[in-house]
Amino acid sequence: MAKxxxxxxxxxxxxIVIRRKKHVRRWIAISFLMTFLILPLIPxxxxxxxxxWFFPNVLPxxxxxxxxxxxxxxxxxxLPALWDSLVIAIGxxxxxxxxxxxxxxxxxLNVFRGKRxxxxxxxxxxxxxxxxxxxxxxxxxxxxxxxxxxxxxxLVHLIPxxxxxxxxxxxxxxxxxPEFEDQxxxxxxxxxxxxxxxxxxxxxxxxxxAALFSFIISWAQYVTTxxxxxxxxxxxxxxxxxxxxxGDYAVTGAISxxxxxxxxxxxxxxxxxxxxxxxxxxxxxx
Amino acid sequence: xxxxLLDNLTITFQxxxxxxxxxxxxxxxxxxxxxxxxPSGCGKTTTxxxxxxxxxxxxxxxxxxxxxxxxxxAEKRNTAMVFQKHLLFPYMSIGENIAFGLxxxxxxxxxxxxxxKEMLDFVHLPDMARRRPAQLSGGQQQRVALARALVVEPDVxxxxxxxxxxxxxxxxxxxxxxxxxxxxxxxxxxxxxHDQEEAVVLADxxxxxxxxxxxxxxxxxxxxxxxxxxxxxxxFGARNMIKATxxxxxxxxxxxxxxxxxxxxxxxxAVLTIRPEEITLGENGVNSLEAKVISKVYMGTHxxxxxxxxxxxxxGLFTKETMSEFQEGRILTLSFPPKSIxxxxx
Numbered sequence: 001m002a003k004x005x006x007x008x009x010x011x012x013x014x015x016i017v018i019r020r021k022k023h024v025r026r027w028i029a030i031s032f033l034m035t036f037l038i039l040p041l042i043p044x045x046x047x048x049x050x051x052x053w054f055f056p057n058v059l060p061x062x063x064x065x066x067x068x069x070x071x072x073x074x075x076x077x078x079l080p081a082l083w084d085s086l087v088i089a090i091g092x093x094x095x096x097x098x099x100x101x102x103x104x105x106x107x108x109l110n111v112f113r114g115k116r117x118x119x120x121x122x123x124x125x126x127x128x129x130x131x132x133x134x135x136x137x138x139x140x141x142x143x144x145x146x147x148x149x150x151x152x153x154x155l156v157h158l159i160p161x162x163x164x165x166x167x168x169x170x171x172x173x174x175x176x177x178p179e180f181e182d183q184x185x186x187x188x189x190x191x192x193x194x195x196x197x198x199x200x201x202x203x204x205x206x207x208x209x210a211a212l213f214s215f216i217i218s219w220a221q222y223v224t225t226x227x228x229x230x231x232x233x234x235x236x237x238x239x240x241x242x243x244x245x246x247g248d249y250a251v252t253g254a255i256s257x258x259x260x261x262x263x264x265x266x267x268x269x270x271x272x273x274x275x276x277x278x279x280x281x282x283x284x285x286x
Numbered sequence: 287x288x289x290x291l292l293d294n295l296t297i298t299f300q301x302x303x304x305x306x307x308x309x310x311x312x313x314x315x316x317x318x319x320x321x322x323x324x325p326s327g328c329g330k331t332t333t334x335x336x337x338x339x340x341x342x343x344x345x346x347x348x349x350x351x352x353x354x355x356x357x358x359x360a361e362k363r364n365t366a367m368v369f370q371k372h373l374l375f376p377y378m379s380i381g382e383n384i385a386f387g388l389x390x391x392x393x394x395x396x397x398x399x400x401x402x403k404e405m406l407d408f409v410h411l412p413d414m415a416r417r418r419p420a421q422l423s424g425g426q427q428q429r430v431a432l433a434r435a436l437v438v439e440p441d442v443x444x445x446x447x448x449x450x451x452x453x454x455x456x457x458x459x460x461x462x463x464x465x466x467x468x469x470x471x472x473x474x475x476x477x478x479x480h481d482q483e484e485a486v487v488l489a490d491x492x493x494x495x496x497x498x499x500x501x502x503x504x505x506x507x508x509x510x511x512x513x514x515x516x517x518x519x520x521x522f523g524a525r526n527m528i529k530a531t532x533x534x535x536x537x538x539x540x541x542x543x544x545x546x547x548x549x550x551x552x553x554x555x556a557v558l559t560i561r562p563e564e565i566t567l568g569e570n571g572v573n574s575l576e577a578k579v580i581s582k583v584y585m586g587t588h589x590x591x592x593x594x595x596x597x598x599x600x601x602g603l604f605t606k607e608t609m610s611e612f613q614e615g616r617i618l619t620l621s622f623p624p625k626s627i628x629x630x631x632x
Contacts, residue, residue: 179373182340185360186367187438188390201377 041260047253067250071258077234078255084150085219085235086262091154092218093211096165099158100210101203104169109178126163133159134227141228148232156228157218164213172206205273212270216263287316288350288441288474295336295346306332308498309346314442317472319465321489323479325521329498330478334444337476339363350441361390366435370447372427374419380406380430381415387438405433409463425456429463436467443468443475449484461488482509482522494518516557516630525601526565528558532629541595545572546627556629560622562590562603567611570621577620582612593620 047053048067050060071078107119125133134156138147146152176199184198200207222237229235236259243252292312298305307329314320322330335341337348339360347354355363366387374383384405385398393401406412409429419427428448435443448464449457465488468475479485485492486506493503502514513519516527530537530544534552537544544558577593577600584606591612593600602620604612611618 177371177373179369179371180375182335182338183367183369183373184375184386185340186338186365186444187387187434188361189386190361193390198375201375204377 041257044253044256044260047249048251048257050250050253053249064250067248067254070251071254077239078236078258081234081236081239082258084233085237088150088153088157088225088233088235089215089218089262091150092157092161093214095154096158096161096214097207097211099162100165100169100214101207103162103166104171104206105173107166108170108173108176122166123163125159130160131223131227134224138227147228148230150233152228153225153233153235154218156224157221159224160221161214161217164217165210168210168213169203169206172203176202208270208273212266215266219259219262287472289316289352290314290337290442290474290476291349291352292333292337293347293349295333295343295348297332297336297341297343297345305344305498307336307343310495310498310500312493312500312503314474314476315490316474318490319468319475319477319488321477321479321485321492322495323482323485323492323521324495326480328495330480330495331446333495334367334446334476334478337442338365338367338444340367364438364441365444366438366440366442367444367446368428368431368435368448370450372419372424372431372451374427374430374434376419378419379415380411380417380419380422383419383430384415384434384437386434391438401437405437408436408467409433425452425460428452428456428460432464432467436471436473440473443473445475445477447479448477450479450481457484464488494521510561512628513559513630516632519557519559519630524559525562526558526560528598529632530556530558530629532556535624537627537629541575541598544622544627545624546629547625549629551629551631555632557632558627558629560627562601564623564626565600565602566621566623567602567604567608567618568621569619570623572624573622573627574619575622576617579612579614579616579618581614582609584609593618595620 046060049063049065051062051064051066053060070076103122107115107122137156137159141147141152141156146155180198180202181194184194189197220237221235222241225233225235225238229238236255240252240255240259243255290313292310292314294309294311295307296305296309297307310333312320322333324330332341336343339355339358343356348356374380375386378386381399381402384402385393388398388401402415403412406414409432411426411429411433414422414426414430419430422430428451432448445464449460452460461484464477477485477488486509489506491503492506492509493500494509495501496517502509502518504512509518509522513522513524519527528539528541528544530539532546532551532553532555535545535548537546537556537558539558546558575595577595580592580594580599582589582591587606588603589606589609589612591602591604593602600620
């Protein structure tokens with residue numbers, strides 16, 4: 001076919017090919033997601049409804065809702081643990097934002113002497129094993145009366161959480177133009193108005209991402225909760241571990257399903273903030 | 287209308303050895319548009335931020351109608367600033383952006399709605415109130431930014447390079463809009479710019495600033511005819527600069543003795559300038575010199591010719607009818623009218 005007979009149809013064919021390619025790519029992505037994220041979760045569901053499930057059976061031989069009845073039994077430990085986990089995670093999110101927003105602003109907007117060192121110290125908890133740190137902190141918390149309390153657990157969860165929150169918010173502030181604040185002030189806005197009506201809305205997507213990190217990290221804490229909570233503060237991961245060790249796979253499966261639900265729900269609700277366009281996923285700037 | 291006086295205004299930033307704004311005195315006439323003109327980094331935006339209250343001076347005072355406003359915080363000073371970037375709040379509609387200053391002043395909703403409509407008509411953007419900033423073009427965004435500043439009826443309007451982010455054809459349009467609004471409302475306005483043409487077109491008076499100091503404060507034409515220093519002359523596009531020693535009406539230069547109009551400068555060293563368009567072709571009695579044509583450039587309505595006179599390069603601007611006279615290498619006689627020569631103290 002000669003070049004000049006390149007017609008509309010061949011162009012349309014081309015765009016169909018491109019669309020089909022995109023289609024294929026999307027399906028590959030979805031199947032990867034299914035294989036590595038969803039598939040491993042299926043046995044949890046089956047377990048939670050299974051009564052007897054032994055090798056070599058593909059599915060349990062008997063089904064039942066015993067595990068779920070136990071989980072929602074108000075006299076069992078599960079619901080209070082779920083409540084405590086939520087209180088601790090939400091508390092961690094709030095405090096980490098209150099600390100992380102000013103820290104991210106300082107690191108993202110300013111150049112100052114010793115900035116590299118501060119950045120390193122902020123990231124240090126991700127390198128140092130938490131067990132070593134928490135053992136030391138435990139002694140201090142005992143003296144302060146913070147051991148075995150919810151507040152104590154929230155404070156210790158801040159250690160693994162703050163690096164991520166600060167890092168995310170630093171990236172956001174690196175792309176934030178503080179001249180917006182000058183503009184607002186010149187139009188009559190005071191400092192508090194500027195924070196609420198200019199700064200917070202501007203960095204809101206970053207706050208969502210930081211909160212998500214914060215929640216999920218706190219939600220999954222085991223060692224730190226165990227050491228500082230001293231068994232008095234029972235969170236879901238602690239119960240999950242206890243039931244897994246006891247060999248009650250049905251209850252373990254049911255707790256696991258509850259355990260993964262908030263993370264998935266939050267991801268679904270915030271997915272529109274998690275695109276590549278979000279500056280929150282940019283890392284340290286300036 | 288507000289009369290603005292800057293008195294010995296100085297600011298030195300931390301860690302800097304030289305002040306960014308160095309003891310400037312400036313009187314802005316009420317209801318007039320004053321331009322603060324200078325190269326980037328000369329302290330003009332800093333001066334503006336001092337007036338807006340976004341920076342605190344190290345020394346000196348700012349007076350509105352004779353009263354010091356230094357103790358008034360930025361948000362309470364009735365100034366409104368339009369930045370180089372339009373800085374429209376992206377999560378607010380155009381209407382909400384315009385009404386921002388009114389909300390801060392706790393105006394009622396009905397009044398705000400009415401003012402939004404008025405201001406949008408004023409900047410020729412009717413029915414745009416519900417749009418988002420991202421849906422507008424660059425020129426439209428800048429107009430909204432102007433409306434947002436004007437809606438609060440500021441005592442002083444501060445414009446920081448409002449045209450520099452715009453395309454050439456939008457500049458003229460926006461410039462005319464600023465000028466017409468400013469004249470209509472009679473708001474005392476300070477325009478910061480690095481573009482001398484912009485300053486000349488828009489301003490009633492121009493203050494030229496170099497290195498934190500104001501070098502000359504005059505009406506626009508003066509800068510072309512009577513620049514106060516070599517820097518100012520160069521900034522306004524002066525070309526032909528010849529070093530001279532003054533002796534009354536005559537100036538000794540390497541190209542010969544030139545007669546000048548008696549000015550303030552009668553002795554000592556000077557730099558003579560003459561604008562290219564003032565040089566005439568042919569013998570004219572006084573100040574006639576032989577010049578060799580080096581090159582010429584046809585510019586549509588005019589022809590720009592470079593000459594060499596005793597090793598000194600001189601540029602002239604002539605009408606296109608005379609184009610054929612300027613063959614390269616030809617020796618011609620040029621005249622420099624004494625009244626067109628200006629001696630700058632060196």
